[in-house]
Amino acid sequence: MEEMLFIRTEVVPALARGIIVSIQLIIPSSALGLLVGMAVGAARVYGNRSLTFAANCYVAIFRGFPLVVQLFIWYFGLPYIGIYMTPYVAAVLGFSLCSGAYHSEYIRGAFLSIKQGQLMAAKALGFSHVGMLIHVIFPQAFRRALPGCGNEIVYLIKYSSLAYMITCIELTGEGKIIASETFKYIEIFLIIGAVYLFLTTIASWFLRRLENRLSIPGFKPFSV
């Protein structure tokens, strides 16, 4: 009886709080990450030499450093040069910049995969550069980049748990605190695992539905 009360008054609210923080991490980070990825991907394909070089360096570092290291740099490292951030801001920044680097790989590949003939045909019909971008390049690039970028967002859902390591208390963090108090590690972490499983499953399902809806015969997605 006491246990039930404890679960109702302590565990459930804490986990609910955690889920909300997690979602507050995931949604802005994936949106920002996509924006970064598009900008960097476009820069790598259409930029001049120095811009392409800078973008390539960015991608090499942000894909090469473990996410934990990146988060530590933003949260514990930047104060070294006088920049202070809350754990939440540092986490969103870290997630966005890291996933942006991964997104840019897929977006770059999608742009590069557009055949020269498609652009020639559009020009021959009198399309302006902007018209060609909107009606030919984007619809094709979007379809090719979608599976890769979508997967990246699914990964981000899972990696959002690392925010705990820079003291941004989201779902995993709340769980850790309660579990340490109650010693019910298995129960708590199974519940938390189930929540993540639910989120990643829903996201993958939604992604697959979108892919199917947009699928076109003969159109292969770009894969790294």
Added chain:
Amino acid sequence: MIESLTILAGALPYLLKGSVVTIGVVFGAMSLGLLFGIALAVGQVYGAIWLKRLIGLYVWFFRGVPLLVLLFLFYFGLFSLLNINLTAFTVAVIVLGLISAAYQSQIFRGAIVSLPDGQLKAARALGMSDATAIVLIILPQALRLAIPAWSNEYSIVLKDSAVAYALGVTEIMARAHFVASRTYQHLPLYFTAGVIFLILTYAGTKALRLLEERVHIPGYSQ
């Protein structure tokens, strides 16, 4: 600036010792993932329907739950419940290995499925049992095809291994943080840690590319 460099130089051997730990974790996890992953892949392609379902469930679980949650679940929960006393290092190897097995199984499954039908048929026609055919004919081809994807998986596991720091495994990241919290040289230390990871990624993928060339069969691509 000079001070930072002195501290960095002093800390470097300590950090590099951490990279030995990191390599240990990654090597253990990748090996476990390889063996278990191959078994899962073969089961998922050739197994009975119930086995396929079971493996599907396994893959779904280990690909859907965050590493950190699994580390906590196994380290603080499962193993202490079972009264098994394992070091944080071992738990990190097991958990990273189980997750990697889920991913690797999909790599190998894709490779097996991409082989032409005729390979298995020809093996059977020579009187081989299915098990023999899989070991002698299918896997040697599938594993070759899987090397590029496997190399990608290596770089993921390598980076993920930094999360083992959360259990207190004294790998690169843990050591960088330890020194940083004493010397207040956070930024240079984390950056150095990142660079060590970059070098390890580069070295590993390079080695795998060489392996790929070594075992390359003429006329065999994709």
Added chain:
Amino acid sequence: MSTEMIPVLSAERITKRYGKKTVVRTASISVNKGDLKVIIGPSGAGKSTLLQCINYLVTPDEGRILLEGREIDPSRKKDLYRLRQDVGMIFQDFNLFDHLTAHDNVRIALRRVKGIDKTDASERAVRELERVGLLDHMHKYPAQLSGGQKQRVSIARALAMDPKIMLLDEPTSALDPELITEVLAVIGDLRANGMTMIMSTHQISFASEMADEFIFMEAGIIVETGSPAKILSQAECERTREFCAKINEIYGTSY
């Protein structure tokens, strides 16, 4: 009378260089209304480049293009886009938009370049697809069509724009032999309806029945022009004769 004297399109002294290599050298073509001019010549002669210079898909280094007597200034975007709307182009490898159905391929430029409203554009697209015999396939994607069908869609796509002239760059070269006839039939139909065209092709026997004039091109230079009969049987230039002899051998024409 005087308006009839103005060619629909003339390309004057077009030169295109890639690095040190001159791909097209001072080539001039002029086409009157209803004309079909056929460019023949070996691969690498610069036929494709010349055609692409005409609508500035490739920017020539020298020379100018006049559409109905008006010189095009390619630095003015509006001029350029206008020119391209007025000049229909058929590519060797079709270049249908891979993400659009046959119907949408024909419709997209009507809607997005010409700004025609959706219903009118759709109806027009249907009419053009009917004209090339593909009404039954209008909802298919390029990957679901045969090569011949793709090329017919691309012809419908160009026709829908009401071009003043069409450029056909080896329209049957990428097709399997059994699919060539259906595309040639459509081109013959265009000719019968008085469409002005410049076409490069290796289909000599078909072209000789249809063309007003043959233009023999080699190494970026227009070597000789004249009626098909003259070029094929009594060409003045040795190289032209050699080429025609070889072509006859391969394709077995009646000439």
